[in-house]
Every structure is written in C-alpha cells, then in structure tokens.
Amino acid sequence: MVFIGESHDQIEHHQIQVRILKDLLARGREVAVGMEMFERSQQPVLDRWSRGLLTEEEFLKEVQWEKTWSMDYQLYRPILDEAKSHHLKVVGLNVERDLVRKVAQNGIEKLSPEDNAKLPEIGPVDKEHLAYIKTIYKDHQGGSAEKFKHFYQAQILWDEGMAETLSQFLNSSEGAGKTVVVIAGSGHIVFDFGIPKRFYRRTPLPYQTLVLKTWEKNLDEGLSISGVSKPLANYLWITQPTPSEKKRPRIGIVLKEMEEPKGVWIERVIPQSPAEKAGLLPGDQILSVNEKEIITLKDLHHAVAGKDPGKEIAMTILRKGSKKEMTVTF
Numbered sequence: 328m329v330f331i332g333e334s335h336d337q338i339e340h341h342q343i344q345v346r347i348l349k350d351l352l353a354r355g356r357e358v359a360v361g362m363e364m365f366e367r368s369q370q371p372v373l374d375r376w377s378r379g380l381l382t383e384e385e386f387l388k389e390v391q392w393e394k395t396w397s398m399d400y401q402l403y404r405p406i407l408d409e410a411k412s413h414h415l416k417v418v419g420l421n422v423e424r425d426l427v428r429k430v431a432q433n434g435i436e437k438l439s440p441e442d443n444a445k446l447p448e449i450g451p452v453d454k455e456h457l458a459y460i461k462t463i464y465k466d467h468q469g470g471s472a473e474k475f476k477h478f479y480q481a482q483i484l485w486d487e488g489m490a491e492t493l494s495q496f497l498n499s500s501e502g503a504g505k506t507v508v509v510i511a512g513s514g515h516i517v518f519d520f521g522i523p524k525r526f527y528r529r530t531p532l533p534y535q536t537l538v539l540k541t542w543e544k545n546l547d548e549g550l551s552i553s554g555v556s557k558p559l560a561n562y563l564w565i566t567q568p569t570p571s572e573k574k575r576p577r578i579g580i581v582l583k584e585m586e587e588p589k590g591v592w593i594e595r596v597i598p599q600s601p602a603e604k605a606g607l608l609p610g611d612q613i614l615s616v617n618e619k620e621i622i623t624l625k626d627l628h629h630a631v632a633g634k635d636p637g638k639e640i641a642m643t644i645l646r647k648g649s650k651k652e653m654t655v656t657f
Contacts, residue, residue: 328493328534329506330523332513332560335398339566340539344510345405347537348415356506358415359496363511364396364403365419367492373417377410393624394584395424406510418496420511422447422488431481434473447491449483450528455555456520462552463514486515490525497530513538517559518552536560541568578602578640578655582613584624590614591621593644605642605655612645631657 331347333340351358365373372389375381381389383404392400410417426445429438435446460479493509496502515521516536523534538560540546550559579600580593593611596602613621616630617640631640634657642653 328497328509328523328526328532330509330511330516330534330536332511332516332536332538334539334541335512336402336569337539337541337566338402338569341402341406343539343564343566344508345409348406348409348508351506351508352413357504358413359418359502359505359507360406360410360415361418361420361489361493361496361507361509361511362406363420363489363515364398365390365417366395366421366423367419367488368423369395369419373419376407377414377417379411379414393628397582397624397628399628416501416505418492418507420489420492420509422484427481427484430484431477434477435480435484446484447487448529449487450525453520453524455518455552458554459518459520459552482521486521487525489515489522490529493522493526494529497532513540518555518557519560535562537562537564539564539566541566543568578605578607578657580607582624582627589622591624591627601656605653607642607644607653607655608646610646613642614645614650615643617641 329347329351331344333344348358348360369390372381372386376386386407387393387400407417409415423445426438426442429442435443438446457479460482461475464475464478489511493507497505497507509516509522511522516523517538519536523536527534540549540563542565546565550563579597579602581595581597582591583594584591591613593602593607593609593613595609596607613627615621616627619626619630621627621630634640636657639654639656642655644651644653
C-alpha cells in the first residue's frame with residue numbers, strides 16, 4: 328500500500344503521482360489505483376474505462392465528473408490515461424456523497440434505517456485525530472459544538488468508508504498480489520489518522536505514506552500538531568505551487584446540480600469567501616454568469632474558465648422567486 332496525500336488543485340502533485348505509477352510499473356509491480364475522487368457505486372464504469380471500452384467523453388458523462396468531483400479534469404487526466412493504457416484496476420473508494428452530506432448536516436443519529444445500513448464499521452474515537460479535525464474545523468468552518476460533532480462524524484464516515492473499500496479489494500482475488508497506490512486529499516493521509524490506520528485495523532498489510540505539500544512561508548505550521556509525536560508521513564515532498572493563472576478560479580461556494588427542475592443551486596457558502604462578501608446565500612439558483620445561461624455545473628465551469636484573481640463576474644440568481652443581479656470578485 329502506498330498512500331499519497333495531495334492538494335487537489337496542484338498540477339505538480341498529479342505529475343508526481345503519475346511518475347510513481349510509471350516507476351512501480353517499470354519495476355514489474357502489479358499496480359492498482361485507489362481514488363477518493365470516485366464513489367464505490369461507479370466501479371462498473373471505472374472497470375470499463377480501464378479495459379478501454381469508453382471514450383473520455385463517455386467516461387466523464389457516466390461518472391458525472393462535474394457533479395461528483397468537479398475539479399478540473401485536466402489535472403487527473405494523466406493518471407486515468409495511465410490506468411487505461413496499462414489496463415490498471417481503478418478502485419472507486421468513496422461512499423455516496425449524499426450519505427456524507429446527510430451526516431454532516433444532521434448527524435449519524437438521524438439517518439434513516441436504510442442509510443444506516445450503508446454505514447461502514449466505525450472504530451473507536453482517536454483523541455489525536457479529533458484534535459487534528461478540530462484545527463481544520465476552526466480554520467474552515469466555525470459554529471456550534473453540535474455542528475462540529477456532525478462535521479467530525481462526516482470525516483470519520485469518509486475515512487472509514489474508503490478504508491473499508493480498500494480492505495475489501497485487497498482481500499479479494501482481484502486484489503491479491505497488487506501494489507495499491509491510493510490517491511486522496513492529504514487530510515485523509517496525514518499522521519496516518521484518516522485512511523491508513525483504519526485500513527490497517529481491517530487488513531494489517533505494510534504501507535508507506537507520502538504527503539505532498541506546496542511551498543509557503545508558514546509551511547512548518549502544518550507539519551506537526553500539539554500532543555502528536557508521530558511524523559506527518561513516511562515521506563514529505565514539497566513542491567512549487569501551481570501558478571494562479573493555471574488554477575480553476577474559485578469564489579467559495581459548494582454547488583449541487585439537479586435534474587428536476589434542471590439547474591444549479593448553491594448548497595453552501597464558505598465563510599469569509601468572495602461569495603459571502605458578495606451576498607450569495609445557500610438556496611440561491613444560479614441562472615447566468617456574464618450573460619451565459621447556466622443549466623449544468625459544466626456550463627458554470629466554462630463560464631468562469633480563465634478568469635484571474637481580482638476579476639469580476641456578473642451573476643444572475645433566483646432567490647425565493649425573485650431574480651437578483653450580483654457581482655463577485657475572484
């Protein structure tokens with residue numbers, strides 16, 4: 328097992344992942360790739376991709392890339408192309424995002440019996456992991472103790488679900504003898520807290536962890552936590568940050584696309600983000616951006632592509648039956 332913790336929008340992180348895959352293959356390893364970016368339910372599509380049975384356009388449509396992950400596909404294309412060209416098994420690790428969302432909003436206790444049946448086995452609370460998640464929550468969320476409890480439960484569900492998927496694969500005939508490269512956000516890998524320890528609890532196989540970090544002035548602040556003696560990872564690889572002009576622009580909103588009625592809605596607004604400063608609210612439907620009609624998430628991503636920090640966009644939203652014009656600065 329090789330766990331690689333990435334920052335999703337960093338070009339060099341994905342280049343390193345491809346390099347590691349190529350090197351393992353050159354050493355004669357039988358390699359499989361586990362990816363946070365896909366849900367377990369998408370496994371049949373991933374298998375058809377690896378066998379060369381889908382075009383890229385068909386693949387992106389069937390996995391609903393813009394809906395389920397929404398990061399710029401160009402970042403992940405080399406990894407998935409490598410899997411396709413060598414017929415490598417790609418394992419979709421994630422549990423249903425709707426299930427994680429329900430837990431984050433209302434807690435595990437309020438799940439329906441049907442949703443409860445989908446939960447993985449959840450181990451005892453790790454106090455060091457709890458302290459780590461509190462630092463993330465403080466930086467990105469804010470809110471009541473009840474909200475933090477739900478946030479923490481959602482993180483645990485995420486990690487336990489991915490660990491369970493990996494364990495099931497490694498214990499199957501298909502996974503026997505494979506070297507598995509796991510690609511996930513670094514928060515799921517650091518200090519072994521997230522996926523690695525939960526995987527090892529189920530399947531005690533040897534593993535190594537590699538965390539990719541971009542260079543910044545206060546880099547050392549994220550390399551240790553008070554009360555945690557273990558290192559961040561077995562290996563730390565520091566990279567140059569992706570130039571801002573190559574990043575997909577962001578304004579700080581979590582979106583959802585609906586089929587009926589068709590359109591794109593704001594599900595959550597990140598605190599202190601450009602979106603919050605502009606007055607956008609959860610529940611707003613995005614009708615247009617710079618006069619371009621928005622029906623799908625892909626429409627929205629195309630409408631903002633290539634915009635630099637400091638640039639403004641004009642948004643038309645629908646809020647409680649009334650249209651409003653908003654200006655947002657990246």
